[in-house]
Amino acid sequence: MSFFKRLKESVSRTKESVTQKFKSGLEKTSASLVGAMDSVFSRSKIDEDLYEELEDILIGADVGVNTTMEIVDRLRAEVKERKLKNPEELKPLLSEILVEILKDGGSGMNLNPDGLTVILIVGVNGVGKTTTIGKLAHHYREEGKKVLLAAGDTFRAGAIEQLEIWGDRVGVDVVRHQAGSDPAAVIFDGIQAARARGVDILLCDTAGRLQNKVNLMEELKKVHRVIGREVPDAPHETLLVLDATTGQNAMQQAKIFDEATNLSGIVLTKMDGTAKGGIALAIRRELKVPVKWIGLGEKTDDLQPFDAEQFVHALFVEDIEKESKEE
Numbered sequence: 001m002s003f004f005k006r007l008k009e010s011v012s013r014t015k016e017s018v019t020q021k022f023k024s025g026l027e028k029t030s031a032s033l034v035g036a037m038d039s040v041f042s043r044s045k046i047d048e049d050l051y052e053e054l055e056d057i058l059i060g061a062d063v064g065v066n067t068t069m070e071i072v073d074r075l076r077a078e079v080k081e082r083k084l085k086n087p088e089e090l091k092p093l094l095s096e097i098l099v100e101i102l103k104d105g106g107s108g109m110n111l112n113p114d115g116l117t118v119i120l121i122v123g124v125n126g127v128g129k130t131t132t133i134g135k136l137a138h139h140y141r142e143e144g145k146k147v148l149l150a151a152g153d154t155f156r157a158g159a160i161e162q163l164e165i166w167g168d169r170v171g172v173d174v175v176r177h178q179a180g181s182d183p184a185a186v187i188f189d190g191i192q193a194a195r196a197r198g199v200d201i202l203l204c205d206t207a208g209r210l211q212n213k214v215n216l217m218e219e220l221k222k223v224h225r226v227i228g229r230e231v232p233d234a235p236h237e238t239l240l241v242l243d244a245t246t247g248q249n250a251m252q253q254a255k256i257f258d259e260a261t262n263l264s265g266i267v268l269t270k271m272d273g274t275a276k277g278g279i280a281l282a283i284r285r286e287l288k289v290p291v292k293w294i295g296l297g298e299k300t301d302d303l304q305p306f307d308a309e310q311f312v313h314a315l316f317v318e319d320i321e322k323e324s325k326e327e
């Protein structure tokens with residue numbers, strides 16, 4: 001077999017396993033939605049009842065009222081323009097609109113090509129922040145990068161220990177201070193250590209207790225300032241971790257954290273459960289923040305870069321198995 005043929009086969013095998021993982025991870029989430037969508041597309045004609053049913057499904061899937069109205073208005077306009085009559089024809093059109101919304105502005109990570117990249121991770125307790133940091137560390141290590149973690153959630157001793165457990169698991173060092181110390185000081189030390197050790201990626205954990213919102217936000221602003229002062233153009237990414245199962249509540253969290261830290265992306269965790277996923281569209285549209293990763297389980301490699309097409313096809317419109325076979 002020629003080299004190129006072998007290469008092509010290996011690329012297609014990798015692609016298949018990623019697609020498969022995405023699909024099986026989203027199985028529970030997608031099961032009810034795809035079914036509901038299919039009932040819309042199998043209606044006898046395109047009329048007001050159809051649009052209403054579609055609105056109900058989208059709102060029920062956490063897409064949010066404003067974003068749902070915008071999607072349905074766009075759909076209506078396109079139907080008129082293209083003179084569509086058959087509800088089946090709405091399927092690719094809706095998928096096109098949803099993908100366009102999710103792709104707006106891109107979803108890739110902004111990494112510093114020649115030097116240290118600082119990634120700040122924020123989010124409330126229990127959403128999967130520590131787990132996400134562990135998974136990201138693993139992801140970048142697998143890419144051959146040198147990774148370091150900074151234990152900026154100094155509020156609880158347990159949080160520091162949990163990060164150390166993840167550090168051990170994925171073979172990455174953790175810079176830490178004692179519980180109760182100043183998070184900005186830990187992050188400062190993390191940056192110095194990262195520089196001294198020639199680290200490529202520094203992942204910074206932060207506290208997430210929303211009970212004391214004002215203090216937490218002041219603390220995050222200070223951490224953000226310290227990073228910006230020490231490393232030009234940093235943080236290169238400020239990722240908010242959101243538990244997808246919390247639905248519209250996630251939107252509130254995103255607004256609060258965006259004000260304090262100017263978010264560059266979202267990690268949507270627990271999408272392997274029964275989350276509805278539409279929150280990705282609401283956040284993208286209303287806060288202009290893209291989803292960059294999705295969490296599909298508790299294991300080290302259960303974090304996938306966000307792929308708008310696969311997401312829309314798995315969740316809303318079509319079975320992606322069919323899609324991948326057609327490729």
Ligand SMILES: Nc1nc2c(ncn2[C@@H]2O[C@H](COP(=O)(O)OP(=O)(O)OP(=O)(O)O)[C@@H](O)[C@H]2O)c(=O)[nH]1
Pocket residue numbers: 123124125126127128129130131132159162208269270271272273294295296297298302
């Ligand atoms: N099913 C599933 N579980 C997840 C995912 N991500 C995280 N978890 C689980 O969610 C729980 C909370 O995760 P943590 O990483 O401890 O959350 P945290 O935000 O750091 O929480 P604190 O340590 O309380 O600040 C753990 O049991 C994780 O295993 C995911 O994508 N899918």
